[in-house]
Amino acid sequence: MARTIGDVILDLQNISLSFGGVKALTNISFNVRQGEIRSIIGPNGAGKSSMLNVINGVYHPQEGRIIFMGKERRKMNPHEAAAQGIARTFQNIALFKGMTVLDNIMTGRNLMMKRNFLWNALYWGPAQRDEIAHRKRVEEIIDFLEIQHIRKVPVGRLPYGLQKRVELARALAAEPKLLLLDEPMAGMNVEEKQDMCRFILDVNEQWGTTIVLIEHDMGVVMDISDRVVVLDYGRKIGDGLPNEVKNDPEVIKAYLGAVY
Amino acid sequence: MTFFFEVLIAGLLSGMLYALVALGFVLIFKASGVFNFAQGAMVYFAALTFVGVGEKLLLWLGWAPGSFASFLGSLLVTLAAMVVLAILIERFMLRGLVNQPLITLFMATIGLTFFIDGLAQLVWGSNVRGLDIGIADEPVIWLLDSANMLVSKFDLTAAAIAAILVALLSLFFQYTKTGRALRAVADDHQAALSIGVPLERIWVIVWVAAGVVALVAGLIWGARNGVQYALSFTALKALPVLILGGFTSIPGAIVGGLIIGASEKLAEVYLGPYVGGGIDSWFPYIMALAFLLIRPEGLFGEKHIDRV
Amino acid sequence: MIYREAGQFKASYEADMQIFPIRQDRIAIAAIVLFAFVGVPLFASEYWFQAIITPALIFSLAALGLNILTGYAGQLSLGAAGFMAVGAFATYNFMLRIDGMPFLVAMVLGGVCAALVGIVFGLPSLRIKGFYLAVATLAAQFFILWVLVKFPWFSNYSASGVITAQEIVILGWTVDEPVEKYLLTLAVVTVLALAAKNLARTHTGRAWMAVRDMDVAAEVIGIPLMKTKLQAFAISSFYCGVAGALYAFTYLGTVEPEAFNLDLSFKILFMIIIGGVGTVLGSFLGAAFITLLPIFLNQLFHALFGDSLPPAFASNVELMIFGGLIIFFLIVEPHGLARLWQIGKEKLRLWPFPH
Numbered sequence: 068m069a070r071t072i073g074d075v076i077l078d079l080q081n082i083s084l085s086f087g088g089v090k091a092l093t094n095i096s097f098n099v100r101q102g103e104i105r106s107i108i109g110p111n112g113a114g115k116s117s118m119l120n121v122i123n124g125v126y127h128p129q130e131g132r133i134i135f136m137g138k139e140r141r142k143m144n145p146h147e148a149a150a151q152g153i154a155r156t157f158q159n160i161a162l163f164k165g166m167t168v169l170d171n172i173m174t175g176r177n178l179m180m181k182r183n184f185l186w187n188a189l190y191w192g193p194a195q196r197d198e199i200a201h202r203k204r205v206e207e208i209i210d211f212l213e214i215q216h217i218r219k220v221p222v223g224r225l226p227y228g229l230q231k232r233v234e235l236a237r238a239l240a241a242e243p244k245l246l247l248l249d250e251p252m253a254g255m256n257v258e259e260k261q262d263m264c265r266f267i268l269d270v271n272e273q274w275g276t277t278i279v280l281i282e283h284d285m286g287v288v289m290d291i292s293d294r295v296v297v298l299d300y301g302r303k304i305g306d307g308l309p310n311e312v313k314n315d316p317e318v319i320k321a322y323l324g325a326v327y
Numbered sequence: 328m329t330f331f332f333e334v335l336i337a338g339l340l341s342g343m344l345y346a347l348v349a350l351g352f353v354l355i356f357k358a359s360g361v362f363n364f365a366q367g368a369m370v371y372f373a374a375l376t377f378v379g380v381g382e383k384l385l386l387w388l389g390w391a392p393g394s395f396a397s398f399l400g401s402l403l404v405t406l407a408a409m410v411v412l413a414i415l416i417e418r419f420m421l422r423g424l425v426n427q428p429l430i431t432l433f434m435a436t437i438g439l440t441f442f443i444d445g446l447a448q449l450v451w452g453s454n455v456r457g458l459d460i461g462i463a464d465e466p467v468i469w470l471l472d473s474a475n476m477l478v479s480k481f482d483l484t485a486a487a488i489a490a491i492l493v494a495l496l497s498l499f500f501q502y503t504k505t506g507r508a509l510r511a512v513a514d515d516h517q518a519a520l521s522i523g524v525p526l527e528r529i530w531v532i533v534w535v536a537a538g539v540v541a542l543v544a545g546l547i548w549g550a551r552n553g554v555q556y557a558l559s560f561t562a563l564k565a566l567p568v569l570i571l572g573g574f575t576s577i578p579g580a581i582v583g584g585l586i587i588g589a590s591e592k593l594a595e596v597y598l599g600p601y602v603g604g605g606i607d608s609w610f611p612y613i614m615a616l617a618f619l620l621i622r623p624e625g626l627f628g629e630k631h632i633d634r635v
Numbered sequence: 636m637i638y639r640e641a642g643q644f645k646a647s648y649e650a651d652m653q654i655f656p657i658r659q660d661r662i663a664i665a666a667i668v669l670f671a672f673v674g675v676p677l678f679a680s681e682y683w684f685q686a687i688i689t690p691a692l693i694f695s696l697a698a699l700g701l702n703i704l705t706g707y708a709g710q711l712s713l714g715a716a717g718f719m720a721v722g723a724f725a726t727y728n729f730m731l732r733i734d735g736m737p738f739l740v741a742m743v744l745g746g747v748c749a750a751l752v753g754i755v756f757g758l759p760s761l762r763i764k765g766f767y768l769a770v771a772t773l774a775a776q777f778f779i780l781w782v783l784v785k786f787p788w789f790s791n792y793s794a795s796g797v798i799t800a801q802e803i804v805i806l807g808w809t810v811d812e813p814v815e816k817y818l819l820t821l822a823v824v825t826v827l828a829l830a831a832k833n834l835a836r837t838h839t840g841r842a843w844m845a846v847r848d849m850d851v852a853a854e855v856i857g858i859p860l861m862k863t864k865l866q867a868f869a870i871s872s873f874y875c876g877v878a879g880a881l882y883a884f885t886y887l888g889t890v891e892p893e894a895f896n897l898d899l900s901f902k903i904l905f906m907i908i909i910g911g912v913g914t915v916l917g918s919f920l921g922a923a924f925i926t927l928l929p930i931f932l933n934q935l936f937h938a939l940f941g942d943s944l945p946p947a948f949a950s951n952v953e954l955m956i957f958g959g960l961i962i963f964f965l966i967v968e969p970h971g972l973a974r975l976w977q978i979g980k981e982k983l984r985l986w987p988f989p990h
């Protein structure tokens with residue numbers, strides 16, 4: 068399927084965020100277009116994760132405007148963001164440890180499951196039909212990410228790489244319009260990284276999901292991103308096509324210089 | 328107005344006792360992150376042991392309770408018992424729960440509460456006993472004369488003892504090597520290890536410190552109200568104190584204790600009659616809750632945003 | 636190779652998502668329920684009903700309630716007995732004040748009252764967690780008992796707040812024999828246990844567990860924390876409330892607020908710790924264990940020391956054993972008896988071919 072990149076669906080304007088005295092983000096603006104893979108890079112502590120947390124309402128910036136799908140908001144809870152179609156994974160795995168892989172992924176569909184608890188207590192009629200219908204969707208995602216064999220395993224027992232994949236599955240189960248990935252390949256070996264890259268590209272191509280990606284591996288970033296934002300000490304120091312960013316002297320000085 | 332002040336002062340003084348118990352919680356929480364529900368039981372255990380030893384001293388050596396020899400003898404034996412208790416707790420409970428979630432440790436200390444209560448009563452019997460530490464419970468004369476206020480000499484002495492204990496503990500934390508190590512552990516377990524203080528030792532030390540605080544609280548409370556099982560429950564009032572003061576702050580425990588003590592007494596006297604009295608059983612909790620809704624981090628705690 | 640999952644291929648998701656997916660489990664559960672309804676009444680003595688089986692069932696229900704809140708939704712509560720008290724006294728008052736009120740309706744309404752109170756005391760959970768919340772639930776415990784003692788209306792102005800349960804009549808069937816009370820209790824507990832099992836395996840239960848395991852991630856995936864926590868408080872308190880009603884009506888007969896004191900709350904907490912946090916089965920195992928242990932200890936002391944022991948000795952040793960067991964279980968098997976059972980089953984599944 069040919070990829071099409073559309074209009075701006077997420078526009079961040081002059082975002083500033085601080086914790087006590089620490090300025091995590093200073094006056095940052097950038098946008099994300101429908102269907103693209105947008106990467107955020109920067110050295111440790113640059114404010115990348117904070118940026119994602121601002122986008123889906125985990126942190127509330129002191130200043131700035133966030134416009135998602137044409138609607139502006141100042142303050143919003145994470146679950147409202149989820150209801151609007153934003154899903155994410157975390158830098159440090161945030162799976163539900165006491166639950167199986169299947170149940171973890173099923174939670175991704177909670178927003179769409181409207182039967183109230185009385186129906187569920189009976190597990191009868193519509194409640195059962197609901198559960199089964201959503202299970203079918205979840206099985207598709209399980210097939211897509213090739214994790215059939217671990218379906219019934221408690222996530223705590225899985226190796227790190229698979230846990231990251233389950234986290235992606237949980238986010239995908241919500242059928243998001245915008246998917247935020249915080250270092251999805253950190254700590255993986257080459258093979259696992261390649262798998263994860265493939266999944267991300269497939270999600271983007273087959274389902275047209277817009278993706279914002281934080282990643283330290285420059286090779287990966289340059290390969291799969293459409294556009295890249297560079298942060299350093301909470302400021303934006305670069306923004307553009309992978310090639311432009313790569314050759315920007317300021318970016319090289321602050322960040323890439325160390326790598327290349 | 329004099330009456331108001333009498334109530335207020337009585338409240339503050341009993342608040343000092345809550346603060347003492349809360350202090351025991353704070354010590355352990357600061358150094359190990361463990362919320363020790365058994366602090367109240369330790370108070371009871373200490374008081375009961377003190378009295379029990381006193382009885383034996385009378386029986387075996389003829390030392391009269393309240394005499395200096397008996398006091399000192401009981402004190403030393405009880406101190407030794409608190410040390411042994413701390414060592415046993417470290418060895419048989421804490422060590423087995425090192426990397427468990429804090430809430431598991433909390434539940435374990437509930438188990439510990441039952442264990443200590445049972446042990447104390449098994450050894451010393453559960454009948455209510457008086458405890459004499461040689462300070463009379465009579466009004467301070469010059470306050471009675473000059474301001475016409477009833478303030479107990481006993482309460483004042485108790486408050487003074489509590490204040491001295493708090494000062495000593497603060498000095499200990501500030502100026503001794505062990506004290507500094509303890510603070511380091513509170514901040515960061517790894518860092519403390521690198522100073523070269525074994526974690527087990529630190530735990531034993533804080534539990535002993537908490538035991539000593541429990542002993543002082545037990546003595547004062549026991550002398551005031553008799554040594555009885557209810558002590559273990561009354562000590563739970565330290566929990567709302569902690570919510571007010573924050574779990575890690577020594578000044579917080581003290582201010583919180585004073586606030587809870589004073590407002591509990593004032594509420595009982597001024598609100599109680601309208602609703603049938605006895606509200607001090609729950610008033611501190613509800614007050615702490617109301618406070619939590621306004622300021623979840625406590626009086627002295629810092630606002631904290633979870634990192635993800 | 637009696638207990639095997641192999642060979643039972645699931646042709647549909649429906650089959651895979653049954654309440655007990657393994658056939659042997661289904662048969663065993665059916666057999667146990669059948670035996671409880673038919674077999675037990677044939678064999679057990681009056682003493683067993685009154686002193687052991689009925690209270691154990693009631694405690695199972697209360698433990699189940701606490702398990703929903705603490706085990707599934709991760710909100711530690713020390714106030715379970717307070718909510719039982721609400722259920723008991725509310726049921727009593729519905730029976731007392733409304734003519735012709737059927738017991739079962741009054742019991743459900745009693746549970747609903749407990750649920751409402753549960754929601755009120757659950758509100759702090761929106762801002763605080765862990766042991767802060769535990770302290771908040773202590774407030775519920777003390778406040779509820781105080782209200783029931785101080786406002787004599789609740790006990791119809793009886794001395795010291797004692798209430799005497801009214802006679803239970805269900806569609807003309809008078810429930811007054813111990814065995815009848817047992818059957819009624821069993822029926823209520825069975826229905827509510829099945830409902831809990833169902834809740835746990837649907838999105839309601841998943842939302843609870845998600846909030847328990849990682850609240851930020853739960854919220855990010857779209858689970859509203861407020862609704863989920865309050866719902867857990869409400870449903871948990873409903874279970875405790877119904878258990879309280881049964882406690883008064885099918886077990887004790889006469890009861891005062893003090894019967895629902897902090898000690899009972901702890902006892903119920905111990906049931907779920909020993910039985911298994913976050914499992915329905917664990918609630919039953921824990922309740923049975925904690926009910927039987929004192930009886931067993933009593934027999935043991937009697938056999939060992941005869942009548943020479945002061946009664947306080949046994950009760951103090953009991954306290955120590957309870958406390959020690961809690962610590963022991965938390966160290967050795969934090970998932971309780973239910974996990975041991977699970978491990979046993981897994982061994983059986985591999986038998987006779989070990990790894």
Ligand SMILES: Nc1ncnc2c1ncn2[C@@H]1O[C@H](COP(=O)(O)OP(=O)(O)OP(=O)(O)O)[C@@H](O)[C@H]1O
Pocket residue numbers: 086089090091109110111112113114115116117118158632633634635
């Ligand atoms: N919840 C919080 N409370 C206090 N300070 C925070 C919080 N979250 C982030 N910070 C601070 O904000 C700054 C930016 O942190 P952030 O996690 O966004 O960086 P990052 O770019 O994701 O770094 P890394 O590559 O290490 O993941 C850091 O100084 C960090 O200490």
Ligand SMILES: [Mg+2]
Pocket residue numbers: 115116117158
């Ligand atoms: Mg980060």
